[in-house]
Amino acid sequence: MRGSNESLDRAALHQLQTDRLAETVKRAYETVPFYREQLEDAGVEPDDIESLEDITTLPMTTKEDFRDQYPDGLFAVDDEELTRIHASSGTTGKPKIVSYTDDDLDIWSRTMARSLAAAGVEPGDTVQNAYGYGLFTGGLGFHQGAEELGTTVVPTSSGGTQRQIELAQDLESDVLACTPSYALYFAETAEEMGLNPRDLPISVIAYGAETCTEPMREEIEEQLNATGINNYGLSEIIGPGVAAECHEAQDGLHIWEDHFYPEVVDPRTGDPVEEGEEGELILTTLTKEAMPVLRYRTGDLTTLTYDECECGRTMVRMKNITGRADDLLIVRGVNLYPSEIEHVVLEIDGVAPYYRIDLAKEGSLDVMELTIETTEESNRNEDELRNVILTRLQNVLSFTPDDLELVDQGSIARTEVGKVQRVYDHRK
Numbered sequence: 001m002r003g004s005n006e007s008l009d010r011a012a013l014h015q016l017q018t019d020r021l022a023e024t025v026k027r028a029y030e031t032v033p034f035y036r037e038q039l040e041d042a043g044v045e046p047d048d049i050e051s052l053e054d055i056t057t058l059p060m061t062t063k064e065d066f067r068d069q070y071p072d073g074l075f076a077v078d079d080e081e082l083t084r085i086h087a088s089s090g091t092t093g094k095p096k097i098v099s100y101t102d103d104d105l106d107i108w109s110r111t112m113a114r115s116l117a118a119a120g121v122e123p124g125d126t127v128q129n130a131y132g133y134g135l136f137t138g139g140l141g142f143h144q145g146a147e148e149l150g151t152t153v154v155p156t157s158s159g160g161t162q163r164q165i166e167l168a169q170d171l172e173s174d175v176l177a178c179t180p181s182y183a184l185y186f187a188e189t190a191e192e193m194g195l196n197p198r199d200l201p202i203s204v205i206a207y208g209a210e211t212c213t214e215p216m217r218e219e220i221e222e223q224l225n226a227t228g229i230n231n232y233g234l235s236e237i238i239g240p241g242v243a244a245e246c247h248e249a250q251d252g253l254h255i256w257e258d259h260f261y262p263e264v265v266d267p268r269t270g271d272p273v274e275e276g277e278e279g280e281l282i283l284t285t286l287t288k289e290a291m292p293v294l295r296y297r298t299g300d301l302t303t304l305t306y307d308e309c310e311c312g313r314t315m316v317r318m319k320n321i322t323g324r325a326d327d328l329l330i331v332r333g334v335n336l337y338p339s340e341i342e343h344v345v346l347e348i349d350g351v352a353p354y355y356r357i358d359l360a361k362e363g364s365l366d367v368m369e370l371t372i373e374t375t376e377e378s379n380r381n382e383d384e385l386r387n388v389i390l391t392r393l394q395n396v397l398s399f400t401p402d403d404l405e406l407v408d409q410g411s412i413a414r415t416e417v418g419k420v421q422r423v424y425d426h427r428k
Contacts, residue, residue, distance in 0.1 A: 179419060267299075
C-alpha cells in the first residue's frame with residue numbers, strides 16, 4: 001500500500017503544502033483566539049501566506065503554550081464536532097490535551113498505515129500491538145493504522161510479557177509494535193522462559209516513542225531475528241504516524257510532508273539551519289481540523305535530507321533523533337546527550353543494552369555516575385572492560401563519568417509499561 005502523494009514530484013508537493021499551509025493559518029486565525037492574538041502580534045494576516053517561505057513569519061508554538069491553554073484553548077472546533085481526546089504525559093504539570101474530529105482520525109489512520117507499509121507490513125499480516133492503550137496516543141494510533149492497512153490486530157497493550165510471548169507463538173504474530181526498550185525486554189523474557197527469541201515468528205519490530213540509537217537497533221534485530229523499523233510522532237501534532245523509516249533503506253524516517261511540514265532551526269536562536277545541519281525539529285500541521293498547530297517546537301534534534309531514497313518515496317527524511325534540546329546534560333561545563341553516551345558504550349563488546357545515568361551535587365560540583373550492565377558472554381575481565389569504556393568515552397565525547405559501575409546483566413530495573421527512564425537527576 002502506497003498513497004499517491006508519497007512519490008509526488010517535489011514541485012507538486014510544494015504547491016500542495018503551500019495551499020494547505022494557507023488554509024491552516026486561516027483556520028487557526030479564525031477559530032483559535034490564542035493564534036489570532038499571536039499572529040496579530042507578529043503582524044501576520046492569513047492572506048499574507050503566499051508561499052512556503054512565508055512560514056518563517058509565523059509565531060512558534062511551545063509546550064508551555066499547550067499547558068497555558070489547558071484544557072481546550074487550542075481547540076478550533078466546538079465540542080459537538082469532536083470525536084476523541086488524547087493527552088500526553090503530564091510529568092511536569094498539566095498534560096497536553098489534543099483533540100480530533102472524524103476527518104482527523106481518518107488522516108491519522110492513513111498516515112499510520114503508510115508508516116506500517118513503509119516498514120514492510122502487508123495486508124493480512126498479524127500485528128501484535130504492545131503499546132499502551134488509553135490517553136497515550138501510541139496504542140490506538142498503531143491499532144487504527146494497522147486496521148486501515150488491512151492487517152489483523154492483536155491489542156495486547158503493554159505489560160504481561162510472558163503472555164505476550166505465548167500469544168506471539170500461538171497466533172504467529174508477524175509484527176511487534178512496541179518501544180525499543182520493550183523489544184529488548186521481550187527478547188530477554190523469552191530467554192528466561194527457555195525459548196530462543198530468534199525462533200519467534202516476528203519478522204518486523206515497529207518501534208518508537210523512545211530514542212533508539214543504531215547500536216540498540218542492531219541489538220534488537222540480532223536478538224529477535226527481525227527487521228527493526230523506527231517510527232516517529234508526538235501527541236501535539238497527531239500521535240505516531242508523523243514519520244517512519246522504509247524497510248528498503250532503513251536510512252532516515254520519511255516525514256509525511258503532505259500533512260506535516262518540517263523545518264529545522266537553531267534551538268538557541270530559532271533561525272533556520274542549512275540542509276543537513278543538525279537543529280531542532282519544528283512541525284506545522286497542514287490538515288488537522290480540531291487542533292491546527294503552527295510551528296511547534298518539538299525539542300527533538302535531527303537533520304533533514306532531500307536526497308532521493310532507494311524506496312522511491314520523495315518525501316524528506318529526518319535522521320534518527322540524536323537527543324532533545326531540553327534533555328541536554330551539562331556536567332562540569334561539558335554538554336552531553338544521553339543518546340551520545342548510549343551510542344558510544346553499546347558499540348563495545350561485552351556491554352549489554354541497559355544503562356542508567358545518575359546526576360548529583362557534591363558541594364558546588366556536578367557529578368555523574370554511569371551504571372552499565374555487562375553481558376555474560378564478555379571475554380574481558382571487569383578492569384579491562386572498565387578501561388575500554390572510559391577510554392572510548394574520553395576519545396569520542398571528551399568526557400568520563402566520575403564513577404563507572406559495572407553490574408551483572410539483569411541488575412538494572414526493566415519496564416514493561418511506558419517509556420524507559422535512563423537519567424535520574426538528583427540535583428533538583
